[in-house]
Amino acid sequence: MSNLTASPHRSSALGLSPSRTIVRMLALLTLFLLARTLVSASPVQKRTVAVIPLPARTVHHPSQVFNLDAAKRERARVYAKYGGKNFSQASNATAVQPIEKRSEYHPAPFDIQRRATSGHESLVDVFYTIDEYYYGPLSIGTPPQPTTVDFDTGSSDLWLPLSTCSGCPGPFFKTSSSSTYKNSSTPFTIRYADGSSATGKVATDKVTVAGLSVETQGFGAVTKETGNFLDSSSAGLMGLGFPANAASGATPFFINLANQGSLASNVFSFYMSRGGSSGSELCFGCINSAKYTGSITYYPLDSWVFGWFQYYWNIKSGGFSYNGGPSSGSFSAVIDSGTTLIYIPTAAAEKFYASIPGAKNASSTVGDGFYTYPCSTSLGSITLSFGNTSYAINPAEFNLGPASWLSSSCVGGIVGNDFGGGLAIIGDEFMKNWYSVFDYSTRSVGFAKAI
Numbered sequence: 001m002s003n004l005t006a007s008p009h010r011s012s013a014l015g016l017s018p019s020r021t022i023v024r025m026l027a028l029l030t031l032f033l034l035a036r037t038l039v040s041a042s043p044v045q046k047r048t049v050a051v052i053p054l055p056a057r058t059v060h061h062p063s064q065v066f067n068l069d070a071a072k073r074e075r076a077r078v079y080a081k082y083g084g085k086n087f088s089q090a091s092n093a094t095a096v097q098p099i100e101k102r103s104e105y106h107p108a109p110f111d112i113q114r115r116a117t118s119g120h121e122s123l124v125d126v127f128y129t130i131d132e133y134y135y136g137p138l139s140i141g142t143p144p145q146p147t148t149v150d151f152d153t154g155s156s157d158l159w160l161p162l163s164t165c166s167g168c169p170g171p172f173f174k175t176s177s178s179s180t181y182k183n184s185s186t187p188f189t190i191r192y193a194d195g196s197s198a199t200g201k202v203a204t205d206k207v208t209v210a211g212l213s214v215e216t217q218g219f220g221a222v223t224k225e226t227g228n229f230l231d232s233s234s235a236g237l238m239g240l241g242f243p244a245n246a247a248s249g250a251t252p253f254f255i256n257l258a259n260q261g262s263l264a265s266n267v268f269s270f271y272m273s274r275g276g277s278s279g280s281e282l283c284f285g286c287i288n289s290a291k292y293t294g295s296i297t298y299y300p301l302d303s304w305v306f307g308w309f310q311y312y313w314n315i316k317s318g319g320f321s322y323n324g325g326p327s328s329g330s331f332s333a334v335i336d337s338g339t340t341l342i343y344i345p346t347a348a349a350e351k352f353y354a355s356i357p358g359a360k361n362a363s364s365t366v367g368d369g370f371y372t373y374p375c376s377t378s379l380g381s382i383t384l385s386f387g388n389t390s391y392a393i394n395p396a397e398f399n400l401g402p403a404s405w406l407s408s409s410c411v412g413g414i415v416g417n418d419f420g421g422g423l424a425i426i427g428d429e430f431m432k433n434w435y436s437v438f439d440y441s442t443r444s445v446g447f448a449k450a451i
Contacts (some may be wrong), residue, residue: 066401066411071367074340076192081154082419116262116287117264119210134272134280134337134428135234140219141178147171148234151282151392152338153270153313153438154425155239156246158207159198159220166317168225171235175221188220188248196227202248209238210284214258218250228251240268240337240438245311257284258440264377266440270337271450272432291451292435298446299386302332305421312336313438314423315386315445319348320414322355323380331424333384335436335445339427341400342414343369348424349416362411365403367425369416372409375402384430391447397429 099188122136135150140160147160148171161168162175175181186202200222206246208219221234239246240254251259259264263285271291273279281288287296300314312334319328328348349369353359359373366372377396400411437446 046264062103065399066403078339080192114213119212139203140173145173149236149238150234151238153240154336154338156241156252157239157248159222160236161222165222166224198222198225212284220248241312242310243308252272269437269438271435287397292448294448296446296448301443305332313445318385320352321383325355328352333424333426336427339425341427342429343425344416346416346418372403375408375410393433
Protein backbone atom coordinates (compact mmCIF):
# COMPACT_ATOMS: atom_id res chain seq x y z
CA MET A 1 0.00 0.00 0.00
CA SER A 2 2.98 2.35 0.58
CA ASN A 3 3.41 2.75 -3.15
CA LEU A 4 -0.22 3.73 -3.54
CA THR A 5 -0.10 6.41 -0.88
CA ALA A 6 3.36 7.87 -1.58
CA SER A 7 2.06 10.74 -3.70
CA PRO A 8 -1.01 12.20 -2.12
CA HIS A 9 -0.48 15.58 -3.72
CA ARG A 10 -1.14 14.24 -7.27
CA SER A 11 -4.46 12.82 -6.13
CA SER A 12 -5.34 16.14 -4.58
CA ALA A 13 -4.50 17.95 -7.76
CA LEU A 14 -7.13 15.89 -9.59
CA GLY A 15 -9.63 16.62 -6.98
CA LEU A 16 -10.10 12.90 -6.23
CA SER A 17 -9.92 10.94 -2.99
CA PRO A 18 -7.23 8.21 -2.78
CA SER A 19 -9.78 5.42 -3.17
CA ARG A 20 -11.44 7.03 -6.20
CA THR A 21 -8.01 7.73 -7.66
CA ILE A 22 -7.13 4.03 -7.50
CA VAL A 23 -10.36 3.07 -9.24
CA ARG A 24 -9.76 5.68 -11.97
CA MET A 25 -6.18 4.51 -12.51
CA LEU A 26 -7.28 0.91 -12.81
CA ALA A 27 -9.88 1.92 -15.37
CA LEU A 28 -7.34 3.90 -17.41
CA LEU A 29 -4.92 0.98 -17.24
CA THR A 30 -7.58 -1.37 -18.52
CA LEU A 31 -8.39 0.95 -21.48
CA PHE A 32 -4.67 1.30 -22.28
CA LEU A 33 -4.11 -2.46 -22.34
CA LEU A 34 -7.20 -2.96 -24.51
CA ALA A 35 -6.01 -0.35 -27.01
CA ARG A 36 -2.61 -2.03 -27.26
CA THR A 37 -4.29 -5.37 -27.84
CA LEU A 38 -6.32 -3.98 -30.76
CA VAL A 39 -3.31 -2.29 -32.36
CA SER A 40 -0.89 -5.22 -32.05
CA ALA A 41 -3.36 -8.04 -32.70
CA SER A 42 -2.05 -10.78 -34.98
CA PRO A 43 -3.67 -11.30 -38.43
CA VAL A 44 -5.55 -14.28 -37.05
CA GLN A 45 -7.29 -11.94 -34.59
CA LYS A 46 -8.78 -9.52 -37.17
CA ARG A 47 -11.69 -7.36 -36.28
CA THR A 48 -15.10 -8.37 -37.62
CA VAL A 49 -15.87 -6.66 -41.00
CA ALA A 50 -19.10 -6.14 -42.92
CA VAL A 51 -19.12 -7.79 -46.36
CA ILE A 52 -21.42 -6.23 -48.98
CA PRO A 53 -22.01 -8.71 -51.85
CA LEU A 54 -21.71 -7.18 -55.34
CA PRO A 55 -23.15 -8.96 -58.40
CA ALA A 56 -20.39 -10.19 -60.70
CA ARG A 57 -20.30 -8.80 -64.20
CA THR A 58 -21.25 -11.53 -66.67
CA VAL A 59 -18.37 -12.72 -68.87
CA HIS A 60 -20.64 -12.32 -71.88
CA HIS A 61 -20.88 -8.55 -71.34
CA PRO A 62 -17.93 -6.94 -73.16
CA SER A 63 -16.38 -3.72 -71.89
CA GLN A 64 -17.02 -2.05 -75.24
CA VAL A 65 -20.43 -1.27 -76.68
CA PHE A 66 -21.86 -2.56 -79.94
CA ASN A 67 -19.99 -1.02 -82.88
CA LEU A 68 -22.80 0.30 -85.06
CA ASP A 69 -20.46 1.74 -87.72
CA ALA A 70 -18.70 -1.60 -88.18
CA ALA A 71 -22.09 -3.31 -88.40
CA LYS A 72 -23.16 -0.89 -91.15
CA ARG A 73 -20.00 -1.58 -93.14
CA GLU A 74 -20.56 -5.29 -92.65
CA ARG A 75 -24.17 -5.09 -93.82
CA ALA A 76 -23.18 -3.15 -96.93
CA ARG A 77 -20.64 -5.81 -97.92
CA VAL A 78 -23.08 -8.65 -97.29
CA TYR A 79 -25.86 -7.09 -99.36
CA ALA A 80 -23.43 -6.44 -102.19
CA LYS A 81 -22.54 -10.14 -102.30
CA TYR A 82 -25.95 -11.71 -101.73
CA GLY A 83 -28.82 -9.24 -101.81
CA GLY A 84 -31.28 -9.49 -104.68
CA LYS A 85 -29.12 -11.56 -107.03
CA ASN A 86 -30.75 -13.57 -109.78
CA PHE A 87 -28.75 -16.77 -109.47
CA SER A 88 -30.42 -18.44 -112.44
CA GLN A 89 -29.06 -15.99 -115.02
CA ALA A 90 -25.32 -15.82 -114.51
CA SER A 91 -23.75 -15.31 -117.92
CA ASN A 92 -20.50 -17.06 -117.04
CA ALA A 93 -22.00 -19.86 -114.92
CA THR A 94 -20.67 -23.36 -115.33
CA ALA A 95 -22.60 -26.42 -114.32
CA VAL A 96 -21.28 -28.61 -111.52
CA GLN A 97 -21.93 -32.31 -111.66
CA PRO A 98 -24.00 -33.73 -108.78
CA ILE A 99 -21.86 -35.10 -105.97
CA GLU A 100 -22.61 -38.33 -104.21
CA LYS A 101 -23.74 -37.38 -100.73
CA ARG A 102 -21.45 -38.40 -97.88
CA SER A 103 -21.09 -37.20 -94.33
CA GLU A 104 -17.36 -37.56 -93.91
CA TYR A 105 -14.20 -37.58 -95.99
CA HIS A 106 -10.62 -37.47 -94.77
CA PRO A 107 -7.86 -36.58 -97.25
CA ALA A 108 -4.35 -36.92 -95.90
CA PRO A 109 -3.02 -33.56 -94.66
CA PHE A 110 0.06 -32.21 -96.39
CA ASP A 111 3.14 -30.99 -94.60
CA ILE A 112 3.18 -27.25 -95.18
CA GLN A 113 6.97 -26.99 -94.97
CA ARG A 114 8.13 -29.77 -97.29
CA ARG A 115 5.77 -29.22 -100.23
CA ALA A 116 6.79 -26.67 -102.86
CA THR A 117 3.24 -26.78 -104.27
CA SER A 118 1.57 -25.36 -101.17
CA GLY A 119 2.01 -22.32 -99.00
CA HIS A 120 0.60 -20.67 -95.92
CA GLU A 121 -0.02 -16.95 -95.55
CA SER A 122 -0.22 -15.10 -92.24
CA LEU A 123 -3.34 -12.94 -91.93
CA VAL A 124 -4.00 -9.74 -90.02
CA ASP A 125 -7.14 -9.65 -87.88
CA VAL A 126 -8.83 -6.24 -88.24
CA PHE A 127 -10.40 -5.65 -84.82
CA TYR A 128 -12.90 -2.81 -84.18
CA THR A 129 -14.37 -4.23 -80.92
CA ILE A 130 -15.28 -7.21 -83.14
CA ASP A 131 -13.06 -9.22 -85.50
CA GLU A 132 -14.29 -7.45 -88.63
CA TYR A 133 -12.23 -9.19 -91.31
CA TYR A 134 -8.86 -10.82 -92.08
CA TYR A 135 -6.35 -9.74 -94.71
CA GLY A 136 -2.87 -10.66 -95.92
CA PRO A 137 -0.16 -9.92 -98.49
CA LEU A 138 -0.25 -10.44 -102.26
CA SER A 139 2.20 -9.43 -104.98
CA ILE A 140 1.35 -8.50 -108.56
CA GLY A 141 3.31 -7.68 -111.69
CA THR A 142 6.81 -8.21 -113.08
CA PRO A 143 8.83 -7.41 -111.07
CA PRO A 144 6.39 -8.12 -108.22
CA GLN A 145 4.81 -5.24 -106.31
CA PRO A 146 3.46 -5.93 -102.80
CA THR A 147 -0.06 -5.05 -101.72
CA THR A 148 -2.75 -6.47 -99.39
CA VAL A 149 -6.15 -8.13 -99.87
CA ASP A 150 -9.08 -9.37 -97.83
CA PHE A 151 -9.39 -13.11 -98.59
CA ASP A 152 -13.10 -13.74 -99.16
CA THR A 153 -14.72 -17.14 -99.78
CA GLY A 154 -18.07 -15.38 -100.35
CA SER A 155 -17.09 -13.67 -103.60
CA SER A 156 -15.13 -14.58 -106.73
CA ASP A 157 -13.37 -11.46 -108.02
CA LEU A 158 -9.87 -10.19 -107.40
CA TRP A 159 -9.71 -6.39 -107.43
CA LEU A 160 -6.84 -4.06 -106.60
CA PRO A 161 -6.37 -0.26 -106.58
CA LEU A 162 -4.02 1.25 -109.15
CA SER A 163 -1.59 4.06 -108.34
CA THR A 164 -3.95 6.38 -110.27
CA CYS A 165 -6.93 5.43 -108.09
CA SER A 166 -8.96 8.31 -106.66
CA GLY A 167 -9.88 7.93 -102.98
CA CYS A 168 -8.30 4.49 -102.60
CA PRO A 169 -6.28 3.11 -99.67
CA GLY A 170 -2.93 1.53 -100.57
CA PRO A 171 -0.57 -0.15 -101.13
CA PHE A 172 -1.14 0.61 -104.80
CA PHE A 173 -0.24 -1.21 -108.02
CA LYS A 174 1.76 0.86 -110.50
CA THR A 175 0.91 -0.68 -113.88
CA SER A 176 3.64 1.19 -115.78
CA SER A 177 6.27 -0.62 -113.71
CA SER A 178 5.05 -4.10 -114.71
CA SER A 179 6.20 -5.64 -117.99
CA THR A 180 3.41 -8.26 -117.90
CA TYR A 181 0.40 -5.99 -117.25
CA LYS A 182 -2.36 -6.00 -119.87
CA ASN A 183 -5.41 -3.78 -119.74
CA SER A 184 -8.75 -4.18 -121.53
CA SER A 185 -11.80 -2.10 -122.39
CA THR A 186 -14.10 -4.28 -120.27
CA PRO A 187 -15.55 -2.25 -117.39
CA PHE A 188 -15.37 -3.50 -113.81
CA THR A 189 -17.72 -2.34 -111.03
CA ILE A 190 -18.39 -3.42 -107.46
CA ARG A 191 -21.22 -1.54 -105.75
CA TYR A 192 -22.29 -1.85 -102.10
CA ALA A 193 -25.83 -1.49 -100.80
CA ASP A 194 -25.00 1.82 -99.10
CA GLY A 195 -24.01 3.38 -102.45
CA SER A 196 -20.23 3.08 -102.08
CA SER A 197 -18.43 1.55 -105.05
CA ALA A 198 -15.18 0.57 -106.75
CA THR A 199 -14.84 1.03 -110.51
CA GLY A 200 -12.20 0.45 -113.18
CA LYS A 201 -11.34 -1.99 -115.99
CA VAL A 202 -10.69 -5.72 -116.18
CA ALA A 203 -6.98 -6.46 -116.64
CA THR A 204 -4.47 -9.33 -116.36
CA ASP A 205 -1.05 -9.73 -114.76
CA LYS A 206 1.07 -12.17 -112.78
CA VAL A 207 -0.30 -12.64 -109.25
CA THR A 208 1.49 -14.44 -106.40
CA VAL A 209 0.24 -15.45 -102.95
CA ALA A 210 2.25 -17.53 -100.47
CA GLY A 211 4.81 -18.33 -103.19
CA LEU A 212 2.15 -19.67 -105.61
CA SER A 213 1.66 -17.83 -108.91
CA VAL A 214 -0.79 -17.48 -111.78
CA GLU A 215 0.94 -15.86 -114.77
CA THR A 216 -2.11 -14.22 -116.37
CA GLN A 217 -4.62 -13.67 -113.60
CA GLY A 218 -7.70 -11.62 -114.45
CA PHE A 219 -8.61 -8.90 -111.94
CA GLY A 220 -10.45 -5.63 -111.51
CA ALA A 221 -7.97 -2.77 -111.93
CA VAL A 222 -9.71 -0.16 -109.78
CA THR A 223 -9.29 3.54 -110.53
CA LYS A 224 -11.95 5.00 -108.21
CA GLU A 225 -13.45 4.12 -104.82
CA THR A 226 -16.18 5.88 -102.87
CA GLY A 227 -17.92 5.53 -99.52
CA ASN A 228 -17.15 2.60 -97.23
CA PHE A 229 -14.36 1.35 -99.47
CA LEU A 230 -12.29 4.17 -97.96
CA ASP A 231 -12.51 2.60 -94.49
CA SER A 232 -10.74 -0.61 -95.51
CA SER A 233 -7.47 -1.53 -93.81
CA SER A 234 -6.47 -3.66 -96.81
CA ALA A 235 -6.01 -2.36 -100.33
CA GLY A 236 -8.11 -4.87 -102.26
CA LEU A 237 -9.98 -8.14 -102.13
CA MET A 238 -9.39 -11.68 -103.41
CA GLY A 239 -12.52 -13.74 -103.97
CA LEU A 240 -12.12 -17.47 -103.36
CA GLY A 241 -15.55 -18.51 -104.67
CA PHE A 242 -16.54 -20.05 -108.02
CA PRO A 243 -16.35 -18.61 -111.57
CA ALA A 244 -20.15 -18.37 -111.88
CA ASN A 245 -20.14 -15.51 -109.38
CA ALA A 246 -17.26 -13.47 -110.87
CA ALA A 247 -18.46 -10.05 -112.07
CA SER A 248 -15.21 -9.66 -114.03
CA GLY A 249 -15.72 -12.97 -115.87
CA ALA A 250 -12.21 -14.00 -114.76
CA THR A 251 -11.46 -17.39 -113.23
CA PRO A 252 -10.65 -16.96 -109.50
CA PHE A 253 -7.02 -17.24 -108.43
CA PHE A 254 -7.37 -20.44 -106.39
CA ILE A 255 -9.27 -22.28 -109.14
CA ASN A 256 -6.59 -21.24 -111.64
CA LEU A 257 -3.99 -22.81 -109.32
CA ALA A 258 -6.03 -26.01 -109.12
CA ASN A 259 -6.70 -26.17 -112.88
CA GLN A 260 -3.04 -25.71 -113.79
CA GLY A 261 -1.98 -28.48 -111.40
CA SER A 262 0.03 -26.15 -109.17
CA LEU A 263 -1.16 -27.50 -105.84
CA ALA A 264 -0.19 -30.54 -103.81
CA SER A 265 -3.88 -30.81 -102.93
CA ASN A 266 -6.74 -28.74 -104.32
CA VAL A 267 -7.72 -27.36 -100.94
CA PHE A 268 -7.32 -24.16 -98.96
CA SER A 269 -7.92 -23.75 -95.24
CA PHE A 270 -8.48 -20.98 -92.71
CA TYR A 271 -7.47 -20.49 -89.09
CA MET A 272 -8.77 -17.29 -87.47
CA SER A 273 -7.55 -15.76 -84.22
CA ARG A 274 -9.57 -13.50 -81.91
CA GLY A 275 -9.39 -9.96 -80.63
CA GLY A 276 -6.81 -8.71 -83.12
CA SER A 277 -4.20 -11.23 -81.94
CA SER A 278 -1.65 -12.83 -84.27
CA GLY A 279 -1.71 -16.40 -85.56
CA SER A 280 -4.43 -16.23 -88.21
CA GLU A 281 -3.54 -18.17 -91.35
CA LEU A 282 -4.68 -19.06 -94.86
CA CYS A 283 -3.14 -22.25 -96.25
CA PHE A 284 -3.21 -22.85 -100.03
CA GLY A 285 -2.86 -26.50 -101.08
CA CYS A 286 -2.47 -27.59 -97.48
CA ILE A 287 -4.04 -28.33 -94.12
CA ASN A 288 -2.11 -27.24 -91.03
CA SER A 289 -2.67 -29.89 -88.35
CA ALA A 290 -1.04 -27.61 -85.75
CA LYS A 291 -4.11 -25.37 -85.89
CA TYR A 292 -6.82 -27.86 -84.92
CA THR A 293 -7.57 -30.92 -82.82
CA GLY A 294 -9.35 -34.15 -83.73
CA SER A 295 -10.32 -35.07 -87.28
CA ILE A 296 -11.88 -33.01 -90.05
CA THR A 297 -15.45 -33.85 -91.05
CA TYR A 298 -16.45 -32.91 -94.60
CA TYR A 299 -19.84 -32.00 -96.10
CA PRO A 300 -20.66 -31.85 -99.84
CA LEU A 301 -21.64 -28.58 -101.47
CA ASP A 302 -25.35 -27.92 -101.81
CA SER A 303 -25.36 -27.26 -105.55
CA TRP A 304 -29.07 -27.85 -106.19
CA VAL A 305 -29.91 -24.42 -104.70
CA PHE A 306 -28.72 -22.79 -107.92
CA GLY A 307 -29.87 -25.42 -110.41
CA TRP A 308 -26.52 -27.26 -110.21
CA PHE A 309 -24.56 -24.07 -110.84
CA GLN A 310 -22.00 -23.41 -108.13
CA TYR A 311 -21.60 -19.84 -106.86
CA TYR A 312 -20.54 -20.25 -103.24
CA TRP A 313 -19.07 -22.70 -100.74
CA ASN A 314 -22.54 -23.51 -99.38
CA ILE A 315 -23.56 -26.71 -97.60
CA LYS A 316 -26.80 -28.03 -96.11
CA SER A 317 -27.44 -27.18 -92.47
CA GLY A 318 -30.06 -28.30 -89.96
CA GLY A 319 -30.03 -24.80 -88.43
CA PHE A 320 -29.20 -23.22 -85.07
CA SER A 321 -30.24 -24.40 -81.63
CA TYR A 322 -30.04 -22.75 -78.23
CA ASN A 323 -29.32 -24.89 -75.17
CA GLY A 324 -30.26 -28.07 -77.03
CA GLY A 325 -33.73 -26.73 -77.82
CA PRO A 326 -35.65 -26.88 -81.12
CA SER A 327 -33.88 -26.09 -84.39
CA SER A 328 -34.35 -22.72 -86.02
CA GLY A 329 -35.05 -24.57 -89.27
CA SER A 330 -32.80 -25.84 -92.05
CA PHE A 331 -31.13 -23.74 -94.75
CA SER A 332 -28.23 -23.75 -97.20
CA ALA A 333 -25.24 -22.21 -95.39
CA VAL A 334 -22.53 -20.26 -97.21
CA ILE A 335 -19.24 -20.53 -95.29
CA ASP A 336 -17.96 -16.99 -95.83
CA SER A 337 -14.56 -15.81 -94.57
CA GLY A 338 -15.35 -12.28 -95.80
CA THR A 339 -18.40 -11.82 -93.55
CA THR A 340 -18.03 -10.92 -89.89
CA LEU A 341 -21.36 -12.05 -88.43
CA ILE A 342 -23.98 -14.71 -89.16
CA TYR A 343 -27.09 -14.05 -91.26
CA ILE A 344 -29.95 -16.53 -91.42
CA PRO A 345 -33.49 -16.36 -92.89
CA THR A 346 -35.80 -14.06 -90.92
CA ALA A 347 -38.13 -16.86 -89.82
CA ALA A 348 -35.18 -18.92 -88.58
CA ALA A 349 -33.78 -15.98 -86.61
CA GLU A 350 -37.14 -15.34 -84.96
CA LYS A 351 -37.42 -18.98 -83.91
CA PHE A 352 -33.85 -19.08 -82.60
CA TYR A 353 -34.17 -15.95 -80.43
CA ALA A 354 -37.51 -17.15 -79.07
CA SER A 355 -35.45 -19.71 -77.11
CA ILE A 356 -33.33 -17.05 -75.35
CA PRO A 357 -35.12 -15.60 -72.31
CA GLY A 358 -35.76 -11.88 -72.71
CA ALA A 359 -34.57 -11.67 -76.33
CA LYS A 360 -36.44 -9.27 -78.58
CA ASN A 361 -36.35 -7.88 -82.10
CA ALA A 362 -34.27 -4.68 -82.21
CA SER A 363 -34.76 -3.70 -85.86
CA SER A 364 -36.14 -0.30 -84.88
CA THR A 365 -33.36 0.53 -82.40
CA VAL A 366 -30.21 -1.29 -83.57
CA GLY A 367 -30.80 -2.21 -87.22
CA ASP A 368 -32.84 -4.44 -89.49
CA GLY A 369 -32.67 -8.08 -88.47
CA PHE A 370 -30.79 -7.51 -85.20
CA TYR A 371 -31.95 -8.88 -81.85
CA THR A 372 -31.03 -8.02 -78.28
CA TYR A 373 -31.16 -9.98 -75.03
CA PRO A 374 -30.48 -9.07 -71.36
CA CYS A 375 -26.76 -8.56 -70.76
CA SER A 376 -27.22 -10.23 -67.36
CA THR A 377 -28.10 -13.50 -69.10
CA SER A 378 -25.58 -16.28 -68.64
CA LEU A 379 -25.77 -17.61 -72.18
CA GLY A 380 -26.23 -21.32 -72.78
CA SER A 381 -24.89 -23.31 -75.72
CA ILE A 382 -25.33 -21.98 -79.26
CA THR A 383 -24.85 -24.64 -81.94
CA LEU A 384 -25.12 -24.97 -85.71
CA SER A 385 -25.72 -28.44 -87.14
CA PHE A 386 -24.26 -30.04 -90.26
CA GLY A 387 -25.19 -33.63 -90.89
CA ASN A 388 -25.44 -35.35 -87.53
CA THR A 389 -22.93 -33.07 -85.81
CA SER A 390 -23.53 -29.90 -83.81
CA TYR A 391 -20.86 -27.17 -83.94
CA ALA A 392 -20.72 -24.79 -80.99
CA ILE A 393 -20.10 -21.06 -81.12
CA ASN A 394 -18.37 -19.41 -78.18
CA PRO A 395 -20.98 -17.16 -76.48
CA ALA A 396 -18.32 -14.44 -76.32
CA GLU A 397 -18.29 -14.40 -80.15
CA PHE A 398 -22.08 -14.21 -80.24
CA ASN A 399 -22.28 -11.25 -77.84
CA LEU A 400 -21.57 -8.04 -79.77
CA GLY A 401 -21.77 -5.89 -76.63
CA PRO A 402 -24.33 -3.56 -75.05
CA ALA A 403 -26.56 -1.78 -77.56
CA SER A 404 -25.35 1.57 -76.16
CA TRP A 405 -23.47 2.96 -73.16
CA LEU A 406 -25.09 1.88 -69.87
CA SER A 407 -27.59 -0.27 -71.79
CA SER A 408 -28.73 -3.47 -70.10
CA SER A 409 -29.46 -5.05 -73.50
CA CYS A 410 -26.74 -6.80 -75.50
CA VAL A 411 -26.76 -7.32 -79.28
CA GLY A 412 -26.70 -10.88 -80.64
CA GLY A 413 -24.39 -11.89 -83.48
CA ILE A 414 -27.01 -13.87 -85.42
CA VAL A 415 -28.97 -11.55 -87.73
CA GLY A 416 -32.21 -12.19 -89.57
CA ASN A 417 -32.06 -11.42 -93.31
CA ASP A 418 -33.62 -12.95 -96.42
CA PHE A 419 -31.25 -13.26 -99.39
CA GLY A 420 -31.67 -14.73 -102.85
CA GLY A 421 -31.83 -18.50 -102.84
CA GLY A 422 -32.86 -18.60 -99.17
CA LEU A 423 -29.23 -18.66 -98.07
CA ALA A 424 -27.70 -18.34 -94.62
CA ILE A 425 -24.32 -16.60 -94.44
CA ILE A 426 -22.00 -18.15 -91.85
CA GLY A 427 -19.11 -15.77 -91.24
CA ASP A 428 -16.07 -15.37 -89.02
CA GLU A 429 -18.17 -15.56 -85.85
CA PHE A 430 -18.42 -19.29 -86.60
CA MET A 431 -15.06 -19.83 -88.34
CA LYS A 432 -13.06 -18.55 -85.35
CA ASN A 433 -14.28 -21.62 -83.48
CA TRP A 434 -13.71 -24.17 -86.26
CA TYR A 435 -10.73 -24.73 -88.53
CA SER A 436 -12.29 -24.64 -92.01
CA VAL A 437 -11.11 -26.54 -95.10
CA PHE A 438 -12.41 -25.89 -98.64
CA ASP A 439 -11.87 -28.85 -100.98
CA TYR A 440 -12.25 -28.04 -104.68
CA SER A 441 -11.59 -31.60 -105.92
CA THR A 442 -14.40 -33.12 -103.87
CA ARG A 443 -16.58 -29.97 -103.78
CA SER A 444 -16.88 -30.07 -100.00
CA VAL A 445 -16.22 -28.04 -96.85
CA GLY A 446 -14.75 -29.56 -93.69
CA PHE A 447 -14.47 -28.52 -90.05
CA ALA A 448 -12.32 -29.45 -87.06
CA LYS A 449 -12.05 -27.85 -83.63
CA ALA A 450 -9.74 -24.84 -83.87
CA ILE A 451 -6.96 -24.50 -81.33
